[in-house]
Amino acid sequence: MRSDSPWRVSDFRTLFSAAVLSHLGTNAGYVAVPLIAVEALDASPGEVGALATLATLAFLLIGLPAGAWVDRLPQRRVLIAADTARGLLFASVPVAWWCDALTLTQLYAVVLLSGCATVFYDVTGQSILPRFVGRDGLVQANAAMVSLMAVTNVVGRGAGGGLVQLLTAPLAVAGAAVSHLASAVRLLWLKEAAAPAVPADRTREPLRAQIAAGVRHVLGNKELRALALCAALTNLGSQILNTMMPVLFVRELGLSAGMLGIYWAAGGLGLLLGSRCARSVAARLGYGRTLGLAGLVLAPAGLLVPLIGQGLWLWVAGAGWLLAMFKTGIDNVLGVSLRQRMTPDAMLGRMNATFRFLLTGALAVGAAIAGLLGELVGIHPTMWVGGALLATAFLPVFLSPVRTRQDLPPQAAPTPTPTPTPTTPRPAAEAKGTGATTS
Structure with a gap:
């Protein structure tokens, strides 16, 4: 039987230590x-x-x-392959730079392909966690992982900015490559990584039907839909801001790469503080009320970020960024725990993939919007668009049934597999349902 404390589970400790290295590499890059x-x-x-x-x-x-693939594949191998691929891709950047052959085209290819590896790493990491720690240990485990993400935001982005300033950016990317490869080596010690057995009917089910079941599970549930929309809007706003930051800091404000790293590290500090407070505040106020009040009180701080400038305004904007990320840290711990508890094991990969599609897809859209608006109307108006989105992203959760939820829902039951009748020779079609969800 699994303990409520994830730290007593050796596989969780292995996963956590590998994630330390992987997140450091990601943030330095x-x-x-x-x-x-x-x-x-x-x-x-x-x-x-x-x-x-x-x-x-x-x-x-x-x-x-x-x-759908992660729900079937050996998950230890997926994690190792993803980190190895990212390490090798990042390593190609300093090599090309040393050979005086680095181009924007290569950078485009590196970030696109490493993004493909990140898809599998992120979906697999969130899907495997409940199998290691059990449903009762999810909040503590998620708090630990979000805290880790926050700490590595502080250390990785701060160190990344410092490495760029001291050693040049290509050497900082070399450090990111080493971190990802070290994470892949650490994951070799992961033991319990097999995905749950796939029912025979699902092995014959078309991939499109499996994907559709995961999408319906998320979008067909009022609470999951609100959590997804809130997080997607948060990512959209923050990505618009973050995309313009290097241009704003280096070109318009004349600040150093180290200062940019410190500014981003302040957001990581906010994530850390929010993730560490999430459990205790939720135990006192309730899970839904904590999410609602955090949005109402803290999200408007996003409007301070576009005020960024020289002197005092740099500190004002930094404080706004820290508070907005504090709210995001709370959301990450409580929101991820809620959606994992609402989802049966066999649906975890598809649920997480649907969330990642929406949330990280919002990052792609936000970056494109930032680039377009930056060219058409300038950097500062673009920053105000990002700040406004960040300030209002809490509304879907605040106006949904999530706000009234006191506790985590009971563990979702496995999706039943009906016995097909002789006149219905397509058992795969029965698996298209959303499974057991909380309405």
């Missing part, structure tokens, strides 16, 4: 790659926007089928 484009390749705001779009486009291209 997050700072270094756009700075390579701006400083070394003289990229325009539109080209920076295209780079950020391609980094997340994979979730729109393969995000939904990835969930």
